[in-house]
Amino acid sequence: MPLVTSTEMFKKAYDGGYAIGAFNVNNMEIVQGITEAAKDLNAPLILQVSKGARAYANHTYLMKLVEAAVIETQLPICLYLDHGDTFETCKSCIDGGFTSVMIDASSKPFAENIEITKQVVEYAHDHGVVVEAELGTLAGIEDEVKVSAEDSSYTRPEEVEEFVSKTGCDSLAIAIGTSHGAYKFKPGTKPQLRFDVLEEVSKRLPGFPIVLHGSSSVPQEFVEKINHFGGNMPGAVGVPEDQLRKAASMSVCKINIDSDLRLAMTATIREFFAEHPDKFDPREYLKPARQAIKEMVAHKIKDVLGCDNKA
Ligand code: G3H
Ligand code: 13P
Ligand code: ZN
Numbered sequence: 566m567p568l569v570t571s572t573e574m575f576k577k578a579y580d581g582g583y584a585i586g587a588f589n590v591n592n593m594e595i596v597q598g599i600t601e602a603a604k605d606l607n608a609p610l611i612l613q614v615s616k617g618a619r620a621y622a623n624h625t626y627l628m629k630l631v632e633a634a635v636i637e638t639q640l641p642i643c644l645y646l647d648h649g650d651t652f653e654t655c656k657s658c659i660d661g662g663f664t665s666v667m668i669d670a671s672s673k674p675f676a677e678n679i680e681i682t683k684q685v686v687e688y689a690h691d692h693g694v695v696v697e698a699e700l701g702t703l704a705g706i707e708d709e710v711k712v713s714a715e716d717s718s719y720t721r722p723e724e725v726e727e728f729v730s731k732t733g734c735d736s737l738a739i740a741i742g743t744s745h746g747a748y749k750f751k752p753g754t755k756p757q758l759r760f761d762v763l764e765e766v767s768k769r770l771p772g773f774p775i776v777l778h779g780s781s782s783v784p785q786e787f788v789e790k791i792n793h794f795g796g797n798m799p800g801a802v803g804v805p806e807d808q809l810r811k812a813a814s815m816s817v818c819k820i821n822i823d824s825d826l827r828l829a830m831t832a833t834i835r836e837f838f839a840e841h842p843d844k845f846d847p848r849e850y851l852k853p854a855r856q857a858i859k860e861m862v863a864h865k866i867k868d869v870l871g872c873d874n875k876a
Pocket of ligand 1: 589615616617618647648706745823824
């Protein structure tokens with residue numbers, strides 16, 4: 566089975582009341598950990614590559630790792646560009662074999678966001694590739710760009726019909742209170758996603774797939790483990806998993822998770838070195854790190870996304 570676009574996946578997810586996990590990949594162990602979990606649970610999967618990941622690992626290496634995962638798992642896997650910032654970046658991923666791209670012009674004025682997104686959609690659709698766009702601004706850090714909570718803004722439901730019809734985008738990322746990175750909300754706070762915004766958007770775009778970014782839950786056990794083994798992470802609270810589960814049962818078809826995998830990997834490697842200060846073979850610490858990613862992804866698939874046995 567070749568790489569697929571998200572079109573079929575989203576249709577089934579929308580109708581079935583579940584979401585597909587979109588997990589960021591940067592190296593072989595991350596690809597393996599994620600795809601082994603999906604294979605065990607027979608889950609459809611989105612792997613996504615950021616601009617930073619392409620700079621770190623190189624487009625071709627990532628492409629070939631994902632192709633290897635398709636062969637090994639025989640699963641429907643969709644390969645996304647995450648947060649494409651320009652037409653050129655999107656074009657390069659479309660030309661380089663990705664099946665889906667995200668153009669993120671959400672920080673630009675509405676009319677400019679439409680113009681850039683439309684340009685990407687025209688090129689992508691001519692090449693059989695689908696496009697995710699974004700309206701509204703999430704707080705947090707992505708690709709070294711930091712957006713403060715004050716500068717973030719919820720998606721305005723009254724804008725979504727015009728945006729989708731003028732751009733022709735295939736899915737829409739919206740801001741309802743999720744946030745990028747491991748430091749989302751102050752310790753002690755109870756985040757509450759704006760389901761009223763999600764409902765209003767869904768009413769205006771019936772049948773249309775909605776995407777949530779910034780959906781890590783920042784499990785405290787991993788933050789504590791990192792700090793126990795020599796780290797110094799400030800406390801933080803992530804997006805509650807029960808709220809993500811609820812969003813997945815609604816019109817949200819794609820949920821982006823990266824930070825939770827980073828936390829699992831880093832906590833595991835820190836623990837390994839604390840317990841084995843004499844070891845230096847990378848396979849010895851990357852093996853449990855890969856296993857930790859696999860367990861995290863299995864948990865998300867079963868308990869949060871609800872996409873097990875949907876491949
Ligand atoms: O939303 C951003 C993703 O977590 C990717 O992060 O740009 O550091 O690769 P990155
Ligand atoms: P997290 O930082 O919450 O994992 O979000 C990842 C993301 O949105 C990737 O696009
Ligand atoms: Zn994101």
